[in-house]
Amino acid sequence: METYYRPTRAEISFDALRHNINAFRRVMPAGVPIMASVKANAYGHGAVEIAREAVRCGINYLGVAFLDEAIQIRKSGIDAPILVLGFVGPEGLPIARELGITIALFREDVLEAAAALPPSSKRLKTHIKVDTGMGRLGLLPEEDWEAFIERAVHTPGVEVEGLFTHFARADEADKSYTELQYSRFNKFADYVKMKELPISIIHAGNSATGIDTPEWAGGMLRLGISMYGLYPSVEVNKQRIELEPIxxxxxxxxxxxxxxxxxxxxxxxxxxxxxxxxxxxxxxxxxxxxxxxxxxxxxxxxxxxxxxxxxxxxxxxxxxxxxxxxxxxxxxxxxxxxxxxxxxxxxxxxxxxxxxxxxxxxxxxxxxxxxxxxxxxxxxxxxxxxxxxxxxxxx
Ligand SMILES: Cc1ncc(COP(=O)(O)O)c(C=O)c1O
Missing domain, CATH: 2.40.37.10 (Lyase, Ornithine Decarboxylase; Chain A, domain 1)
Structure with a gap:
């Protein structure tokens, strides 16, 4: 165990972490996997230790912001699936494939670079990101996203495991904007189902979604702030889930x-x-x-x-x-x-x-x-x- 001599320290309770994860498991529809968002050094709590403990608590996926964060976790010996929620450029694809790190895919040049990777026994795992109203990353409903998804699914060496979007206002009491995003997302999801594309995890929810509208999380809840025992805003219904700050x-x-x-x-x-x-x-x-x-x-x-x-x-x-x-x-x-x-x-x-x-x-x-x-x-x-x-x- 590392030591320290400074009296100043952050004490982090693994019991509270487990309590929070279990609290979400109880409110989520049965069998829906949970991703632990451990980006930004696990929101300051320490990425490697939190990732390791979250996996012990039965978390199914880890989420990070960029590739270096994923590599740090993988290199510390954690072999759980990791999704990079943010941008990964062409230069990152070989190591992502090598280390079994899943990337968010939404840019044409990145798909082309993935198609041009030298042959390997491993496939590059991807989740296609769509923008339903966050205005940050992802394919827009107005563009030819059907063609992009089809191309990605049919690119040899590329596995499209997931499709996801991110809610901008799920932590507000008024759910009308989230409902709009959810309905836009359903158009993408319906297309995948109609075409019987082999995309197995279609996911949308963050902490606020898990608290207020778990049925809108889709096929995986991406749990961030509330895993650490904090509510995403004062407007979510705190009665639904009792959290313990960790x-x-x-x-x-x-x-x-x-x-x-x-x-x-x-x-x-x-x-x-x-x-x-x-x-x-x-x-x-x-x-x-x-x-x-x-x-x-x-x-x-x-x-x-x-x-x-x-x-x-x-x-x-x-x-x-x-x-x-x-x-x-x-x-x-x-x-x-x-x-x-x-x-x-x-x-x-x-x-x-x-x-x-x-x-x-x-x-x-x-x-x-x-x-x-x-x-x-x-x-x-x-x-x-x-x-x-x-x-x-x-x-
Ligand atoms: C794409 C994505 N999904 C999920 C999360 C987790 O959100 P929260 O911490 O509000 O649960 C984040 C965090 O900002 C995110 O960027």
Whole structure:
């Protein structure tokens, strides 16, 4: 197991991950496979460890954004099917074929490059991507998509295993746009069925679809944000699926100081103590993904109390007010645990709260967590794996 010396770490619960996957399995029509979206370092949670655990939980497919992410997972010894949801260019096709990585196919030149690959005992696996209203990637309903699909299916050395689309507004309470996308997608799907083309997985849904309209996910649910225990928006019906956030961001107080009135805290003295104040220094800053834009807004949990971050958040450190956390045990001391995201005692700071302070969505908050923050994975509250991208060696 990798080791780490920094008190700052992201703790990730494999039990909560399993809980979330099982929760989706219960609401999905029986037998519908689930893809775990582990792109962007598994939304900041650590791609290889999450992929490995998701496969242990019975996930059928892994999804990533680009080929390098797929190669990283394959090279770590995970042999589950992997679909690259984004663009793969002609130069990526030989290695994708070699490593059994499935690519999204929607560009003519890529299909031509696939047709021109040197002969091999392996076929290039593809899922054709269609744009039903996301306006991002895929064949449009207006173009000659029938010809493209037929050409792909009949290209020797190419296997068209799937056909998929992506919903742009599935997380909204008003489902009319998603319904429109779903009906457009059905035209593609109906064509495949009518022509009896050998395309076995026709899929459309993301987390929001699994929560609100599982019947529109088609032949596979692509589960992202909610596998990590977060809802895709405030508009989805949270009563349908109870999620458990899987990540906590923790650190500890590395120095305490009692400062006199008028003492400036951090760059620019943006906070000045109004009286005698006990201040704690935390070894986490914006280079860890604890954004400087949280200055004046962020809170931390100490002894189960919410306390404010004081002064500008630095690159590697920030300061917190400790007086309100003092209790019968006396004032807070260095070495005490601090939670920046997650639960401590009866209090909790959610990813959604942090996102609201930053004016962004929960997805971005977990994705921002920098590589240099060690990820510590737990099962039944015991550490079962550690990932430290600084690769300092064995513990
Ligand atoms: C093509 C595609 N499918 C599925 C997902 C998973 O979406 P979510 O994280 O909202 O479940 C994503 C993520 O953005 C995606 O780009």
């Amino acid at each position: 990540m906590s961001l923790k650190t500890e107080v590395v120095m305490v100081k009692d400062v006199p009135p008028g003492w400036g805290i951090s760059y620019g003295s943006r906070y000045v103590a109004s009286g005698n104040e006990r201040i704690g220094t935390l070894p986490i800053g914006y280079a860890d993904g604890f954004s400087r834009m949280l200055t004046g807004k962020a809170e931390a949990l100490v002894r189960g109390h919410k306390v404010p971050v004081r002064g500008a958040i630095c690159m590697d450190q920030c300061m917190i007010a400790l007086d309100s956390a003092a209790n019968a045990e006396g004032p807070v001391q260095s070495g005490e645990e601090v939670v920046l995201i997650g639960r401590q005692g009866d209090e909790c700071i959610t990813v959604d709260e942090v996102a609201a302070k930053l004016g962004t969505i929960n997805y971005e908050v977990t994705c921002m967590l920098a590589a240099r923050v060690p990820r510590v994975y737990t099962r039944e509250e015991k550490i079962v794996a550690v990932s430290n991208a600084l690769a300092i060696g064995l513990g």
